Amino acid sequence: MASRYLHRRRVLFHETDLAGIVHFSNFFKYMEEAEHAFLRSLGLSVHPEENWRSPVRHGWPRVSAKCDFHVPLQFEDEIEIELLVVEVRSKSIRYRGYFWKDPDGKRVRAATGEVVVVSVIADRAAGTIQSAPIPDRFREKLEPHPGLEM
Amino acid sequence: MASRYLHRRRVLFHETDLAGIVHFSNFFKYMEEAEHAFLRSLGLSVHPEENWRSPVRHGWPRVSAKCDFHVPLQFEDEIEIELLVVEVRSKSIRYRGYFWKDPDGKRVRAATGEVVVVSVIADRAAGTIQSAPIPDRFREKLEPHPGLEM
Amino acid sequence: MASRYLHRRRVLFHETDLAGIVHFSNFFKYMEEAEHAFLRSLGLSVHPEENWRSPVRHGWPRVSAKCDFHVPLQFEDEIEIELLVVEVRSKSIRYRGYFWKDPDGKRVRAATGEVVVVSVIADRAAGTIQSAPIPDRFREKLEPHPGLEM
Amino acid sequence: MASRYLHRRRVLFHETDLAGIVHFSNFFKYMEEAEHAFLRSLGLSVHPEENWRSPVRHGWPRVSAKCDFHVPLQFEDEIEIELLVVEVRSKSIRYRGYFWKDPDGKRVRAATGEVVVVSVIADRAAGTIQSAPIPDRFREKLEPHPGLEM
Numbered sequence: 342m343a344s345r346y347l348h349r350r351r352v353l354f355h356e357t358d359l360a361g362i363v364h365f366s367n368f369f370k371y372m373e374e375a376e377h378a379f380l381r382s383l384g385l386s387v388h389p390e391e392n393w394r395s396p397v398r399h400g401w402p403r404v405s406a407k408c409d410f411h412v413p414l415q416f417e418d419e420i421e422i423e424l425l426v427v428e429v430r431s432k433s434i435r436y437r438g439y440f441w442k443d444p445d446g447k448r449v450r451a452a453t454g455e456v457v458v459v460s461v462i463a464d465r466a467a468g469t470i471q472s473a474p475i476p477d478r479f480r481e482k483l484e485p486h487p488g489l490e491m
Numbered sequence: 492m493a494s495r496y497l498h499r500r501r502v503l504f505h506e507t508d509l510a511g512i513v514h515f516s517n518f519f520k521y522m523e524e525a526e527h528a529f530l531r532s533l534g535l536s537v538h539p540e541e542n543w544r545s546p547v548r549h550g551w552p553r554v555s556a557k558c559d560f561h562v563p564l565q566f567e568d569e570i571e572i573e574l575l576v577v578e579v580r581s582k583s584i585r586y587r588g589y590f591w592k593d594p595d596g597k598r599v600r601a602a603t604g605e606v607v608v609v610s611v612i613a614d615r616a617a618g619t620i621q622s623a624p625i626p627d628r629f630r631e632k633l634e635p636h637p638g639l640e641m
Numbered sequence: 642m643a644s645r646y647l648h649r650r651r652v653l654f655h656e657t658d659l660a661g662i663v664h665f666s667n668f669f670k671y672m673e674e675a676e677h678a679f680l681r682s683l684g685l686s687v688h689p690e691e692n693w694r695s696p697v698r699h700g701w702p703r704v705s706a707k708c709d710f711h712v713p714l715q716f717e718d719e720i721e722i723e724l725l726v727v728e729v730r731s732k733s734i735r736y737r738g739y740f741w742k743d744p745d746g747k748r749v750r751a752a753t754g755e756v757v758v759v760s761v762i763a764d765r766a767a768g769t770i771q772s773a774p775i776p777d778r779f780r781e782k783l784e785p786h787p788g789l790e791m
Numbered sequence: 792m793a794s795r796y797l798h799r800r801r802v803l804f805h806e807t808d809l810a811g812i813v814h815f816s817n818f819f820k821y822m823e824e825a826e827h828a829f830l831r832s833l834g835l836s837v838h839p840e841e842n843w844r845s846p847v848r849h850g851w852p853r854v855s856a857k858c859d860f861h862v863p864l865q866f867e868d869e870i871e872i873e874l875l876v877v878e879v880r881s882k883s884i885r886y887r888g889y890f891w892k893d894p895d896g897k898r899v900r901a902a903t904g905e906v907v908v909v910s911v912i913a914d915r916a917a918g919t920i921q922s923a924p925i926p927d928r929f930r931e932k933l934e935p936h937p938g939l940e941m
Contacts, residue, residue: 354664355658358655365519365556367516373805374803387804394765400510402510402515403560404559407556504687505808508809524654537654546915546916567686660852666816702860704860710856763811
């Protein structure tokens with residue numbers, strides 16, 4: 342069972358804006374990148390092989406996302422996204438993300454994000470998307486991180 | 492004094508992802524786009540002409556952003572972003588955004604976002620960014636929309 | 642029959658980078674945006690309604706794209722993308738795009754792009770993508786612009 | 792002296808579009824990402840520390856970019872960008888990029904790109920950008936890769 346993942350990456354040029362800092366929308370992309378890397382580390386994917394060919398696909402759309410920005414990130418900054426499983430419900434998962442700037446040095450928290458993803462079945466032929474219980478292969482591997490205030 | 496703005500646009504191809512819907516990070520871009528169009532409609536810019544040449548610049552970074560996603564948006568959907576000024580404080584402004592899908596038809600609310608922007612002075616030479624009172628040219632034109640629960 | 646389209650838009654904040662200008666990758670997005678607006682003006686879509694539900698879909702991937710950058714674009718610049726049909730072959734179309742900065746004023750050409758799109762049938766169940774003759778509904782409406790050197 | 796660099800990364804969810812493949816504009820971002828990683832491996836940066844505080848900054852805008860797309864890339868594909876220095880002129884550098892899909896397996900070339908970057912001095916106070924000789928710190932470390940047809 343896993344509830345925490347550390348994902349490293351570096352700020353790219355095109356992620357900055359004219360203010361010289363990372364555009365805030367990228368923090369949401371970073372957090373999703375960490376979530377998918379976390380799942381991959383557990384042998385899971387949000388878009389498994391069988392999804393490509395089937396008209397009925399399982400997916401994980403976001404139902405809410407938020408982020409507080411504490412310190413700006415800049416080009417070539419090394420960052421660590423610390424991803425935590427906050428809550429596992431019947432059909433949804435809540436993740437939190439801490440964004441650490443200069444992770445091997447001063448380790449400043451640059452931002453704090455949270456996202457709720459919901460398990461859905463999308464039927465392309467019928468044109469419907471419906472929430473569905475979290476598949477067992479996910480449920481067996483994910484548990485909330487202890488000691489997190491919600 | 493203004494407190495509400497309607498911004499129309501259409502969903503672009505590159506804003507969708509393999510799930511066939513708009514990637515959630517784009518809602519934050521849409522809301523910023525509406526905010527800047529709102530300010531432009533008042534003769535204001537977050538990056539006025541004088542900013543380009545001066546080493547000391549006024550700016551509006553986001554300190555928090557959130558969005559709840561109700562209904563997916565798809566390629567070529569026409570949407571209307573209804574931007575509302577929720578709160579004007581000494582150094583920050585809170586905006587809310589309602590995302591209306593099919594605005595001339597069923598008018599379904601696809602998402603609800605909120606963002607807090609803070610007035611700052613960035614001094615490139617000194618390498619500092621500090622919060623600062625909202626410039627008068629903004630304060631004179633923006634007021635909270637009545638009847639919004641915060 | 643149509644062979645030319647003018648598409649207006651304004652440079653958005655998140656399209657700029659720390660150099661204070663539009664990131665070059667966005668010129669390719671702008672040109673695609675103009676292409677889709679052009680097709681919409683003719684009652685066409687690269688992703689028509691029937692695509693959503695069928696496992697066999699028609700599409701228009703790019704096989705090549707290029708752009709020469711003459712003059713930088715900046716935040717809030719108004720631009721006009723002049724899209725021209727250069728060549729219509731059996732399975733592909735070549736478009737050229739001129740990017741006009743300050744279109745109502747000095748009308749400076751900021752960039753010149755070209756893209757080749759190919760008509761394909763993607764069969765999700767079989768996992769294949771194959772080039773296919775341009776559908777009649779497109780062929781009936783598009784013709785090369787006269788007087789363009791290729 | 793260096794003239795070749797290998798950069799690995801994985802395709803991210805938000806880089807795909809509704810066709811289920813990487814949006815073509817991302818190949819240009821990938822190639823820039825490889826270029827900056829290459830320079831970093833040589834102790835160089837396109838935006839060095841001194842740039843942040845000075846009103847007169849050195850930069851590397853693109854004057855042209857092109858890419859041919861051979862095979863689509865999909866979510867979670869591992870790719871290797873092979874970056875080659877093609878030409879070093881007095882004020883510009885031409886890079887080529889080969890995009891290898893499944894680099895440890897079938898090693899299929901998914902795309903071939905080329906970009907020309909020019910050395911410039913941007914003076915914010917004066918509002919000018921002018922081409923300038925390549926700084927020695929770059930010239931000393933970069934040389935064309937032998938055996939490349941231009």
